[in-house]
Amino acid sequence: MMILMVFYFYCFFGFLLHLLWFKLTSVCLPHRSRYISPFSEMETFLKIGSMYQIVPVAPGEQQMAGGPGGSPLKKKLSHEGRPLVMASMLGCVLVLAAVVAWCYYSVSLRKTQLFKIALLDLNKDGFIIHNQAGAVVFTMAFRSGTLDVDSCSKEGDILSCTQSDSGKLNFFIQTVRPKDTVICYRVRWEELQNKHLVEHVMAYNDSHWYGGAETATQYWPIRFQGEEEPQPFIASDVYSNRNAFGGILERYWLSSNATAIKINDSVPFHLGWSEKNRTLRFQARYQDSPFRPLERQQTFPELSYRVCVGSDVTSIHKYMVRRYFTKPIKVPSADLFKKPVWSTWAIYKTAVTQEKLLRYAADITRHGFNCSHLELDDRYTADYGEFDFDPQKFPNASGMFDKLREGGFQVTLWTHPFINYDSINFGAAVEKELFVREPGGELPALVRWWNGIGGILDFTNPDAREWYSSNLHMLKSRYGVTSFKFDAGETSYLPRQFSTLGPLSNPSTFTRRYTEMAIPFMEHAELRVGYQSQNISCFFRIIDRDSVWGYELGLKSIIPTVLTIGILGYQFVLPDMIGGNAYPNHTAGGLNGLPDRELYIRWLELSAFMPAMQFSIPPWAYDNEVVKIAQKFTGLHETLVAPKVLELAHVVLDTGDPIIRPLWWIANDDEAAYKIDSQFLIGDDLMVAPVLEPGKQERDIYLPAGRWKSYKGEHYDKGPMYLTDYPVDLDEIAFFTRVL
Numbered sequence: 030m031m032i033l034m035v036f037y038f039y040c041f042f043g044f045l046l047h048l049l050w051f052k053l054t055s056v057c058l059p060h061r062s063r064y065i066s067p068f069s070e071m072e073t074f075l076k077i078g079s080m081y082q083i084v085p086v087a088p089g090e091q092q093m094a095g096g097p098g099g100s101p102l103k104k105k106l107s108h109e110g111r112p113l114v115m116a117s118m119l120g121c122v123l124v125l126a127a128v129v130a131w132c133y134y135s136v137s138l139r140k141t142q143l144f145k146i147a148l149l150d151l152n153k154d155g156f157i158i159h160n161q162a163g164a165v166v167f168t169m170a171f172r173s174g175t176l177d178v179d180s181c182s183k184e185g186d187i188l189s190c191t192q193s194d195s196g197k198l199n200f201f202i203q204t205v206r207p208k209d210t211v212i213c214y215r216v217r218w219e220e221l222q223n224k225h226l227v228e229h230v231m232a233y234n235d236s237h238w239y240g241g242a243e244t245a246t247q248y249w250p251i252r253f254q255g256e257e258e259p260q261p262f263i264a265s266d267v268y269s270n271r272n273a274f275g276g277i278l279e280r281y282w283l284s285s286n287a288t289a290i291k292i293n294d295s296v297p298f299h300l301g302w303s304e305k306n307r308t309l310r311f312q313a314r315y316q317d318s319p320f321r322p323l324e325r326q327q328t329f330p331e332l333s334y335r336v337c338v339g340s341d342v343t344s345i346h347k348y349m350v351r352r353y354f355t356k357p358i359k360v361p362s363a364d365l366f367k368k369p370v371w372s373t374w375a376i377y378k379t380a381v382t383q384e385k386l387l388r389y390a391a392d393i394t395r396h397g398f399n400c401s402h403l404e405l406d407d408r409y410t411a412d413y414g415e416f417d418f419d420p421q422k423f424p425n426a427s428g429m430f431d432k433l434r435e436g437g438f439q440v441t442l443w444t445h446p447f448i449n450y451d452s453i454n455f456g457a458a459v460e461k462e463l464f465v466r467e468p469g470g471e472l473p474a475l476v477r478w479w480n481g482i483g484g485i486l487d488f489t490n491p492d493a494r495e496w497y498s499s500n501l502h503m504l505k506s507r508y509g510v511t512s513f514k515f516d517a518g519e520t521s522y523l524p525r526q527f528s529t530l531g532p533l534s535n536p537s538t539f540t541r542r543y544t545e546m547a548i549p550f551m552e553h554a555e556l557r558v559g560y561q562s563q564n565i566s567c568f569f570r571i572i573d574r575d576s577v578w579g580y581e582l583g584l585k586s587i588i589p590t591v592l593t594i595g596i597l598g599y600q601f602v603l604p605d606m607i608g609g610n611a612y613p614n615h616t617a618g619g620l621n622g623l624p625d626r627e628l629y630i631r632w633l634e635l636s637a638f639m640p641a642m643q644f645s646i647p648p649w650a651y652d653n654e655v656v657k658i659a660q661k662f663t664g665l666h667e668t669l670v671a672p673k674v675l676e677l678a679h680v681v682l683d684t685g686d687p688i689i690r691p692l693w694w695i696a697n698d699d700e701a702a703y704k705i706d707s708q709f710l711i712g713d714d715l716m717v718a719p720v721l722e723p724g725k726q727e728r729d730i731y732l733p734a735g736r737w738k739s740y741k742g743e744h745y746d747k748g749p750m751y752l753t754d755y756p757v758d759l760d761e762i763a764f765f766t767r768v769l
Contacts (some may be wrong), residue, residue, distance in 0.1 A: 056152075072235045092239030093564065098444035103616040116314075127479055128589070144181070147204045148338070149214055151179050155229070156202070158214065158288070158338055165276040167284040167336055168232040171218070173311070178199065196222035210340045211348050217333040226258070226314035233307040236627030237285040237703045239691075240596045241300075243267065243571060246581045247588035249691070249706040255425045259301035259312035261319050263538040264558050265521035266575050268582070269479065274300070276519045276540070276572060279597040281349065285693065285703045287342050289349045290550040294535065294561070306307055319520070319536045326742035341697040346596065350685040354598035355564035361601055362552040364439075365568060365641050368399040369663055370555075370603070372514075374406035374443075375610045375645030381409065389647075390438050391531040396649055396656055398663060401641075402511055413480050414448030416457060416500040418446075430508045440513040441506060441553055446517055447496075449483035458484060463493040466528045474524040476591055478517065487520060487544035489531030497546060505550075512553035514570075519558055555603060561684070562596040568641060571602065576616040576624035578723055583609070585721050589706050591639065595687035601678065602689065606645040607633050626651055627723060627759070630658055634762040635687040636718040637662035638711065640674050659762045672712065677712050679711060692716070696733040699749055705731055714767035720757050727754045728763070736768040744768070 095550055126557075144151045148159045151567035155170035166173035189201040199219040218227050235652050237250035245267040249761060262280065266272035280292035290300050292311065297320030301310035315334035321330050339345030371393055373381045386405060411419040420425040433440055448455050448464075458464055461609045464484035466472035473484040486493045504510045520536040533539055537560040544562040547554040553568035562569075571590045576582035591602050604666060608629040611622055618625030624632075636642045677688045687694070690703040690710040708718045708731065716737070718730045730752040740763065745752075757763045 046105045048517050048614060051071070056405050059566075083487055095682070098576050100213060105694070108487055109451070144178070144188070144478060146183070146186065146202060147206075147214075148213055149202065149204070151181075151188060152176075158336065160287065160338060161340075165234060166284070167288045167290075168234055169216075169336075170232070170627040172230045173224075173226055173228040173312075174198075177657055181302075189358075190209045195224055196220075198222075207352070208348070209347075210344060211337055213335055213337040214334050215333075219331040219333070221330040222329070224329065225316050226312055227330045228310060229332060231290070231309045231311060232305075233309075234284075236288075238309075239284075240279070240282040240593065241274075242278035243590055243594055245271035245275070245572075247271075247586040247589040247593060248580060248697055249592050250703065252676060253302040253309070254304055256303050257301045258304065259299035259310050259314075260271045261536070262298045262300045262664065263319065263520040263537045264518070264560055266517070266519045266572070269520065271581070272556045273521060277569060277597065277599060278537070278560060279354075279596045281353065282343065283346050283349070283596060285342055287339045287345045287697075289337050289339075289345050290351065291335050291337075291353050293335075296332055296334070297330060297534075302612065303647075314585040318705075319525070320649075321532075321534055323377040323532055323534050326644065343694055343697055347686065350465040351599055354685055355561070356598075356685045357601070357682055358564055358568040359551075360675070360682065361554075361567055362401070363675060364401040364652075365553065366675050366678065366764070367667050369644050369645075369666075370402060371398075371400050372404040372406055372606060372643060372645040375606050376606070376647065376650075377406075379408040381405065381407075381422070381635070383425065383429050386427060387432060390433055390436055392649065394436060394649060395526075396647075399667070400438060402441050403433065403554075404441050404443070404514055406443040406514065407516075409442065412449055414452035414458075414483060416454075416504055425510060427488055430510075432614065439553065440509075441512045441514055441555070442510050443499065444490070444513045444515055445478075445656075446486045447476070447478050447480070447483050448486070449481045451481075452483070455483065458486070458493075458496075461492060462495065462530075463487060463490060465523060468526045468528050469525075470528045474527045476522055476524055478522055487529050488546065489529045489533065493530075494542075494546065496547065501546075501550070509620055512550040512555075513547070514555040515543070515547050516557060518556070529595045559594075559597075559599055565600070568601045568603040569594065570643075573612075574605045574609040576611050576628065578617060578628060578721070582615075583633070584628060585640075586709070588637060588709055590720075591689050592687075592706075592709060597687050599683045600688045601640060604636055604639045606643050607636050608646050611646060623650055625723070626655065630655060630759060631720055633659055633662055635721075637666040637761065638670055638717045638764065640678075642666055652764065661760065662762075673711055673715060688712070692731070696749070697737075699733055701731055701749065702733055713768070716767070718755075718757075718763040718765075720762070726758055727756050728765060729753050730765075737765045738768050740764050 063690055138595060150157050153176040157165050158167040161165045174193040174195050176190045177194065179193035181188065181190040185203055186204040191197060198221055203215040205215060218300045220227060229392060241248050252455055262274055264276045264278055267273050267275045280298060283289045296313050297315050297318055299312040299314060301312065302308065311332060313330040315328050315330060332615055337349060339343060339348060369551065372387060373389065377385055390403055408417055409423060430440065437761060448458050449470065459473055463486055465487045467474045468474060475482055476485050486497055488494055501513060518540050520539055523536060524538060540558045540560045541562055544556055544559060544565050547556055547565055547567050551567035554565055555570050556565065556574060573584045578585060580586050587604050591604055594602060607625040611624055616624055617628055642663065648656045680686060681688065688711065692705050692708060692710060693699065694710060695713050696702040707721055708716060710716050718728065720728050732745055732748040732750050734748045737748060
């Protein structure tokens, strides 16, 4: 297009030159009746000159010849040559203008080429990425500064700049093509002068986004609400702080337009958003932040990340998981997949005793239920931070364990990283310097958690790790404890100002170190936090649920949460206790403090199609009908769900692919599949559609393209389609098998 414009430019000015010559000759040489080109005119001029002989003039005659009258020939030549000179001068000016225009175009063309790299277009304010079809699939704006484009250069697959509007920087975008169907861009903006932060803003681009973190109010796809300034992206307890990021999180997001972004681990990363502008704000800063630069490292912030674009959302996610996430090294105990976990927490809270535990176990057996293990939760010790049984509540702990083993029960114990100041172990931990300390490094930093005030063990300290681990092993060997439920571990429980033996530039590394404590016990272990912990081969429990129906820690939040942490690489998921935790003021309906009966049944049905089931409030707390429904679905879980989940669990070791999958996993080109948050797949061919609304015995069900067979034996061959008001009785859950 530009070349054609330059060609037309030359043609246009050539035409003007000829037109001007015609006008001049018409006016100055009226006796000429036809058009004479400049070349013909010059030829005529030369012929006239050859007809005359130049005669020497005497000195006296020179003045006459050159006087006012002048020679008639000279007058004629002067008169006729003037338009030629004027045209020549104008032609030179026009040619010069054309040359300048061409030079400007060449420079602009080089700049345009410079700011393009593969399918990415860069300008001073940000960049956009296209897919192979030419559509814009990713947009990032530079909010904290703009590039000085004159400082930019391109060498091979790297485009770099050295200046911004605020000073020196190290900026580059590098193209990487790891495979034919994937193209990635490494982006780095590093300030080299004193600047407080770097911020880039990512637009949604009318696509659906997934990933990031577990949250209290969980939606699928992500639905950020309101306007939020960037906050530290660290593991937090979202039960106590419902506006924070959850205990399981990764710096990874995935888009329905086959685009993914992974923020580098070295970035002091803060995340904000704007519902109005439909943007996510990625910010790097050390000021007013729990992130700290490493020793001998400058405090200038750096924001670096990788954006990858693929052919479809499933394939790009598979690439990102294989490239950036570790994978479990083994599958947890098969019993956990087949049989329910039974916990004392929701039914007894901290009032659990030896007598209650033995009675609970006997009731499980009497009502005909299986048990993978019995989980003895808070509080079996006299004080928090101790590692033996309270003799008042458990007068014969050894005998209790013997009876439980005789009944076929394995037992796990609740544990946590805190030692309260009134515990007998507090002084010993201070003396051995096992705690996270105050910034000065001498005194332990006291923290407040949900069971009091105390110190928190420094898991960057090998001595603290060894001390904690040895106490767990002592419980295991003394009583035959099978494993442990590792509670807490969120970075939010660290004090605002602290020091650790090992440097913590990223506070979430503390969460990673805590999860490593589960490795020796991981066949039956349970964690509720995770950061770069996908290789810890145990079950990860989603945060405590309230006994309510909604999206805020209620029944409706379970599928979005399980799908989200599955996208983050955590596939062995424990969806918390059936019916929720029955906390006061956080429980819907029900009698005697129990969750609503219908809620409990629908929760039970959903849990039967999750990788593992966990009871605490027992079915017999309601009535015989609930017991029968529970027996039906624990049996269905063991015979239908568990074999398939176990098969997929072994595949996870190689691929990291989710066990519980969104509908778009098999329907990449189906816009409806990207928005469904109340259905899910187990693998690629078992689809589940639970009832999640109170008072309903029907629901709308979406069937992606393909042939499907319902649990009732119905066949559907014309997908995709909606089944409107599909009947689902109270003792049923709708599920469909894809027929190949």
